[in-house]
Amino acid sequence: MHYVWDFDVVLAFTDFWLKGASITLAYAFGTITGGLIIGVFAGMALLFESRKFPWLGAIVSAPIYGYVQVFRCTPLLVQIVWFYYALPVLWGASMPAWMASGLGLMLYMGAFSSEIFRAGIMSIDKGQWQASRALGMTYSQMMRRIILPQATRRMVPPFVNQSILQLKNTSLLYVVAVPDIMYTGSIIVAETFRPLEVYTSVAIMYFCMLFPLQRFAARMEARRDI
């Protein structure tokens, strides 16, 4: 097979690519940050216990548990499509594509983050909790000084991994026509009929964004000493 590669068709659309890349990065950054915040609060709710009112713990954590399981056990693609096409039927008003997809991505990240947060806290040895209590620390002192400093170190590697997946998952914006890198690529293919060069370039762009992050994660994993 003889194929003449022509990357000029790719370079001719530099402005589009830059816009697409900035949308991809903006969605990744925004939904990772938002997801992290949701994750911390949802994780705290999952861990919530009340000594005085034992039933309160269940009331707080049950709906959060439901949220986490629904978002972990359904595909992100389904969630985005559902927010964009299905929710408006219930709600009576449509949601712009950028909002529906952003909401889906953020809640998805939040569900996974909450599990990372919860697991990080739970991984701290029981002895650390009892030693802190025995010193007379209040719950917040114990969390701030003893538990969280140790737990956050354990949370970083899985969180970086989840962030890498999240950046890749932004390519699903394509289905609701938000012009990220992937969607930009499909438009340029429609213009130029050059899928090989264009989609190869799309892959390279994702790779260039994620490879450094992957290296960073690997280095964090290696630092098991901390």
Added chain:
Amino acid sequence: MTSSENGKEAMIQITDLHKYFGDVQAVRGVSIDVNAGDVLFVIGPSGCGKSTTLRCINLLEHPTKGTIQVGEDSHTFGAGHNMPSGRVLARYRTHIGMVFQQFDLFPHMTAIENVMEGPITVLKKSNKEAEATAADLLAKVGLSDKEDSFPTQLSGGQAQRVAIARALAMQPRVMLFDEVTSALDPELVSEVLHVMRQLADEGTTMVVVTHEMSFAREVADHVVMMDAGQFIEQGEAEQILDNPQNARTQSFLARFHGAAEIRGMAGAALEKEI
């Protein structure tokens, strides 16, 4: 503090303590007073409830029923009594030092930071003051050269001595020791016992749960024998350890004496080195 019959001040008073874990009754109505400056040893077979009793004193375990008093702080549990709030519990525990079997040092802090942590975070002492106290305490337990070591760099005996210093830094009224030598290699036990003996000689009020019978004979003022959640015999150390009246105490101690004879020679050799 309350005066007990013999005129001494009772530092710890446990009255009719019960503790259930679900349906299992771990502690079945025990009562005891420990006078200020006294050293009480609690002995008994594994699972008899002695650690649970100890953990009830600083309320790491919540008694199902009964009254615990340390110094002026008294808490009563059971029907009709509210659980103390987290803040009240935290303040209560500042007066009680506790040392655990597994040391439980904070791994992200150096030895001296471990000792400074309570005074700084809980007692709001200045960094400088806490550091000076911590350095003194580490010197006391013989670890001045390990101030900047992290817990992973310490031997078990050293880690346990840091843990003792960490508890002492709070200037507690009472020290609780929960099988503090059980996780140590045999040759590291004596360095920890040495520190504990020193504390006892200084008049620290101590409650010690242990299987070290020869140490109990040497240091204890009082000994209680616990079995199946109850104090089955209590009294002066010599009386309980050398002349027990209860059949179960006798058979429990007989096993230890047998083992001690074998270890006796090795132990005596080690003691001389210290």
